[in-house]
Amino acid sequence: MEIVAYGVLADEEPLLRDAFDKSFAGRHELRCLGLFLDADTVPTAAGHEVVLSSVNDTLDAEVLRSLAKGGTRLIAQRSTGYNNIDLTTARELGLTVARVSYYSPYSVAEFAWTLALAVNRRLVRAAHRTREFDFRLDGLMGRDLRGRTAGVIGTGKIGAAFARIAHGFGMRLLGWDVAENPDCLALGMEYVPRERLFAEADLVSLHVPLLPETHHLVDAEALGLMKDDAILVNSSRGGLVDTDALLETLRAGRLSGVGLDVYEEEAGVFFLDRSLEVMTDERLARLMTFNNVLITSHQAYFTRDAVGQIAQTTVANIEDYFAKRSSDNVLVRPETS
Template identity: 75%
Template sequence: MEILAFGVQADEKPLIEQAFAGRHDVHCLDVFLTEDTAPIAADHEIVSSSVNADLNAEVLRILAAGGTRMIAQRSTGFNNIDLDVARELGLTVARVSYYSPYSVAEFAWTLAMAVNRRIVRAANRTRDFDFRLDGLMGRDFRGRTAGVLGTGKIGEAFTRIAHGFGMELLGWDVAENPACRELGMTYVDRDTLLAQSDLISLHVPLLPSTHHLIDAAALAHVKHDAVLVNSSRGGLIDTDALVGALRTGRLAGVGLDVYEAEAGLFFLDKSLEVVEDDTLARLVTFPNVVVTSHQAYYTRDAVAQIIDATVRNVDDYLAGRRSENVLVPDAQA
């Protein structure tokens, strides 16, 4: 069986090929799965997609018409897949329900520290042999308050690091995490968390109920000198509202590894092109904003776990087995 894998990064390719060796042939493509590239999958029963694939209704119909019967997505999030249409077409869709939460939690802290201590500005200065400290003053996180929106596996890992820094802990979630409680976390409503936190980090999935969780009204509650970090999903933040808040001087800094309109931009080299996204273009001009391209998960440990889970998903499909990773048909069916 030949599997067609879309959106494979150069660092991932040897890991994917090694994982499938002796099981199935795998053909890795660096292009993402979209309406334009979906016809490439013709005559491939199994395709593997990346987090930035656009598996809308039309893409799924093209895949199904070409003979695809199984989609193995190499990510936890699946808001990019029209699951209802996949179900109608009889496609099996599986994801990776778990990989190292430390990869994302540690990167969220990397962003927080880079923003707070002005690391990017300092590094750019020293490249020009400018060793002044003007404008580089940060704050101790110890003794201040960390607000964690979403206290699942990644949120818990972020909380443990915050506890190690000696921070006060506030949490918001639909269900409390006993492990976070044991660390001293107090659960409060969203607006209270935003109003009292010096560092705010987002670790919730993107759902209709969480879309633009941080909007203009929410930002109005945030401290003027707070640091906001998002390493989860771009759609959690209303970016236009965020730009508006930054223009008024609200927020000491922002660290973003995700962006709500990142599809078609992130993971690609746009350095020689004119980027037409005015919101993103304005966002990256703020000196207290650090934007990275959805790389929080990108450690050898996490990627290896993602690939191993993808291999198991393919094996399960071929053997007619179900697991917690199967989204369509429903895992409990």
């Protein structure tokens, strides 16, 4: 059987093929496509029982109906997040939908710290200067993190890994989540109301999923509570931050630095080369004009360790589907419809 994968990155493909070869030994063929799955590209999935999707694919009701009509029965998402999939429609159509519920939390936590440190110490500006043999230090002053307060929004596996690094820096820890994590409590984290966290933290890092109740979690009110010299980092989902409110905050000269690995309108932009085109997303273009803002293209998870785990789990999800087994990775299965 041929299985088709969408949105496959160049560095991801060898790891995905290796996982396939080790598990299926030629029983299934893998077709890797760089294009994203949406209403325009869904005809290419016709005749494929199994489709491997990426986080930037659009799996709305229209696309899911086309997939089901073309014979697709399993959608295996190669990510933890699944806000791009209409699960209600998938259930109505009798599709099985699975995801990767776990991979290395250190990949994202370490990258979130990479963003925090880079904006704190003005590393991008410094690197650009030195490449032009400008060795002045004007405008490059940062701050020690020891003794300052890190606010962790979401203290699951990734948030806890971020907190452990913050603890290693000697930072005071504030947390906010629906449930307290014993590992974070052991580090000395104090769980506080969200408003207090925003008001007291020198560094706020976001590690919650994008759900209706977390959409625009960082809105004008939250940003207004933050210190003028605070740092904001988002390596989770773009929709957690109200971009318009963030732009207004930056225009007012507030926030010492912002590190964004995600953006709420990143679909159709991130993972693609748009360097020869006019950037029509005015909000993204405006964000790029602030020298205290660092934006990367959803690469926090992108380590050999994490992507390898994602590939292995995706293959395991396919094996479970054919064996009619279930697991914690299954979001929708026909028998629950």
